[in-house]
Amino acid sequence: MAESPLKLCSRVGCRNLTRGRYCADHIKEKHQYDRYRGTASQRGYDSQWRKVRLGFLRKHPLCVHCLVAGKVVAATVVDHIKPHKGDKVLFWDRAxxxxxxxxxxxxxxxxxxxxxGN
Structure with missing residues (x-):
C-alpha cells in the first residue's frame, strides 16, 4: 500500500512535515490540551444552549460578517463576540x-x- 504524501503540520507556524495532522513535536500538545479542555457539555454547550441557539438563529438567520461584505449567507453558528472563557454571565449575555x-x-x-483548539 502506498504511503500518504508528507504535508505541513497543522500547528500554526510549524514548518515540519508529517503524514498525520500534527508532527511529533506538536501531537503531544494537542493531546494535553484535549485532556484538560472538558467536553462541550462541561463547557456550557448543553441541551439548554442548543435550544436557545436554535431560537437565536431563527431570529438572526444571516451571517453578520457576510452581510457587511454584501453577501447573503445563512448563519449556522452562534458566536460569542467576546470569548467567555468559562464566565457564565458572559456566556449567556445575548448582547x-x-x-x-x-x-x-x-x-x-x-x-x-x-x-x-489552541
Missing part, C-alpha cells in the same frame, strides 16, 4: 452573541487564538 456562517466563525477563531 455578546452574533450569528455567523461556519466559514466566518472559523476565520474569526483563527484570528483570535491561532486556530481551532
Amino acid at each position: 455578546n452573541w452574533q450569528a455567523l456562517c461556519a466559514s466566518c466563525h472559523s476565520i474569526k477563531t483563527v484570528k483570535e487564538d491561532g486556530g481551532f
